[in-house]
Amino acid sequence: MKINKWMKRAAGMLAALTFIVSVASVSVVAQEYDNGAYLVPVTVSYAHPRTGEIVDGGSNEALGNSMSQSIVESQALVEVSGDEIYVTLGLGLASNIGNVEILTESQSGSESYLSPGLTVTGTCVRDGDTCNHYRFPMSDPRGLISPILYVTPMGRDVQFFVQLNMDGRTLGTGNFLSEMVAEDQDMVDVASLQIQEETNAQEGSDIEETTVEETAEVETTQETPDLTEESQTETKDNETEDLESAESEVPESEEKEEKKTKQSNAPIYIGIAVVVIAIVAALGVIFIKKRKK
Helix, strand or coil: CCCHHHHHHHHHHHEEEEEEEEHHHHHHHHHHCCEEEEEEEEEEEEECCCCCCCCCCCCHHHHHHHHHHHHEECEEEEEEEEEEEEEEECCHHHEEEEEEEEEEECCCCCCCCCCCEEEEEEEEEEEEEEEEEEEEEEECCCEEEEEEEEECCEEEECCCCECCHHCCECCCCCCCCCCCCCCCCCHHHHHHHHHHHHHHHHHHHHHHHHHHHHHHHHHHHHHHHHHHHEEEHHHHHHHHHHHHHHHHHHHHHHCCCCCCCHHHHHHHHHHHHHHHHHHHHHHHHHHHHHHHH
């Protein structure tokens, strides 16, 4: 009985010690990095990077490398805040894949994997297809990440591995959405100042353009009366010339009309004269014949 109690106590102490060590290791790992959001280069391989084993039953490593590398974005987002670490991984070709699951190694080299919950924080367009951003917690960013997803053209699940190159990290979020690290207030103030300066410059340019336009309108208005008076004077002169020309043309037209009338009546006068002469001649002949009798 005493032995059983001692074994139970030992097992409990061992479990507690294991938990404390795991928590402490997570805290130590998190403390290696300053709080912030980092863009981290990734290395993608179809086979296990330590053993060289293909774990999904495939046989063509070259084809698997090409496919998996075309799916994963070249950088991941790593967010550190206190003892918490979150990784956001971009997986593209969304129209050809489904049932996405991501395994994370609990500690680098342990070969013990967890299946954390996934959150889609955003999307982008990559190679003409949708790329979804999957966010998940990770206890050790130096451990392996192993996505498992169903590839529709192949008709089966495909599993490969992703490693984060934390030594190559740079501050920033890229095209990812950070849900954990707030924007630096100084950067926000600088950006706001730049936007305000650009707005003021634009407003000043608009005011200057408006002033120039108003000045041009005033100058045009001042010049318009002179042009109008000259135009009206020219119009009156033209009207006077047209009137004089019309008046000079009227007598000429009347003279021509009289000539035409006289010319058209000439044959009538001639005809009447001929008839009168003929009558006189006839009467003369008759008179002469009567005297002879």
